[in-house]
Amino acid sequence: TTLPLSLDSFTTIDPRGLLSPTAHVFPSPHLYFRLKREGGGFKGPIVKSSLYAPADITITKISLIHATNSLEFADDSAVHFALCSEFKAYFDHVVGLAPKLQQAYDAASVDRCDEYTLTYKSGPVDWKKCDKNVNLKVSEGELIGYVGGGEVVEVLDLGAYDSRIEPNNYASPKRLFRTELPYNVCPLDYFSQNLSDLYRSRLGGYAYSWTSNTIISSPTCGK
DSSP: OOOSSOGGGEEEEEOBTOOBTTTBSSOOSEEEEEEOBGGGSSSSOBOOEEEEOSSSEEEEEEEEEEESSOSSSOOEEEEEEESSSSEEEEEEEEOEEOHHHHHHHHHSOOOEEEEEEEEETTEEEEEEEEEEEEEEEEOTTOEEEEEOOBSSOSEEEEEEEETTSOOOOOSOGGGOSSTTGGGEEOGGGGSOHHHHHHHHTTBEEEEEOSSOEEEEEOSSOBO
């Protein structure tokens, strides 16, 4: 019943199913909130915005991603949370954690760390991602952290899973790379109706051309 990201901090919401190799060779199971840039264009610094808890939630895991060989990239976090045992969701690309969350992460023991390399136009970048399980109660409307701010990731991911639904069908179930994917749902279905409608009005994306950049709306939350 609370918007986690204000309407004036982003332009559009890409539906689920986006393909963007190399990061997403398979369709993405989450939404992309496209953050605004200063000056309203496509090249200015990304506006820094606050991210809030959409309800009374329990944060269950925090992942911190750090570029070990480049100062160009800011640290990046994913915050996993639950409202009940059946419904779980996450925010990804949280650039700065609120002090309460940062303290919980620092105090927790490492559950798993992975190291990998991604190649950008500027060259290869080595990343280290460490997951920590936490059990942190956060109240509705409480600050979770921040998104955007300068030359950082220009999106906020929001994904959700509900084990109460009839499982989704996949062409090749053996290739599922996450065990929870059969229960992937549209996060917007779980907001109160008026807030869901506000976010749904932003579903879509930009159609780029040499003459103009127009927004094409999406009739669905994607699949």
